[in-house]
Amino acid sequence: MKGIKYLVVIAVAAPLLLGIGCKKKEEAPAPSMPAANAHITFKKEEIVVMVPDAVKGKWKDVTIEVTNKQTNQKSAITVPIGGEAAISDTKMKVKLEAFLPEFMMEGVNITSASNEPKNPAAYIVVTEDGKEVFKGWLFSRYPTAHPFEHPDYSLTLVGYKPSIKI
Numbered sequence: 001m002k003g004i005k006y007l008v009v010i011a012v013a014a015p016l017l018l019g020i021g022c023k024k025k026e027e028a029p030a031p032s033m034p035a036a037n038a039h040i041t042f043k044k045e046e047i048v049v050m051v052p053d054a055v056k057g058k059w060k061d062v063t064i065e066v067t068n069k070q071t072n073q074k075s076a077i078t079v080p081i082g083g084e085a086a087i088s089d090t091k092m093k094v095k096l097e098a099f100l101p102e103f104m105m106e107g108v109n110i111t112s113a114s115n116e117p118k119n120p121a122a123y124i125v126v127t128e129d130g131k132e133v134f135k136g137w138l139f140s141r142y143p144t145a146h147p148f149e150h151p152d153y154s155l156t157l158v159g160y161k162p163s164i165k166i
Contacts (some may be wrong), residue, residue, distance in 0.1 A: 003075065014084060049098050049123060050111045051091045057141070058115055059099050062122045063159030069152055076158065090153065098123040103139065122157050124148075 061080045066087050067073070077094065079085040084095040100112035103121035113119075119141060126134040126148060134148050138157040148155040 047108050047110060049100075050109060051098055051100065052112055052115075052123045054115045055099075055101060055112045058162055060161045060163035062096060062099055062157060062161075064094060064122070064124075065156045065158045067154045067156070069150075069154060079122075087153070092100065092133075092153070093127050094155070095127070096122055097125060101160070103137070117160060120157065120160050122160075124155075126150075126155070 030132070059081055061083075062076050063071060064077050064079060066075050075088060077085045077087060079094050079096040080101050081096050084093050086093050100121050100123075101115055101117040101119075102113040103119045104111055104113040117140075119139070121140070122138045124134070124136070125132060126136060133150065136146050136148070138148070138155060139145050140160070142158045143156045
């Protein structure tokens, strides 16, 4: 009789341990659509900035207005193309990588449609305490497009000076 009890226990326990008992067949969950505000990442292509020969060497520097968001005081810095300038009373520096007088983007290529300042844009790199805190474009006519984000300061492209008469 004792042997029969063990067989019954084994017969009942084995399927449970092996997961082959009387289970309702589980269905794979239906694929869900991402939420409307979900971030979807695509393979990022390398953006190419091409300064046309008609623009190269024709511009000397740009003027960037610096606004202290706490005091609303404004000052200006002049940054030479290819050079950098410090923002007074901060640990920040602005480097001017490129200036395009008529910014134009086609796919992943960024260039200037002409040497006329119809849509001026400056590609800058901002460092604070030696660490990069911003890399992007400032647009003279569209200052709120992709702005420099900082808790204490805002930057706006307000001027550009040709190196020769155009």
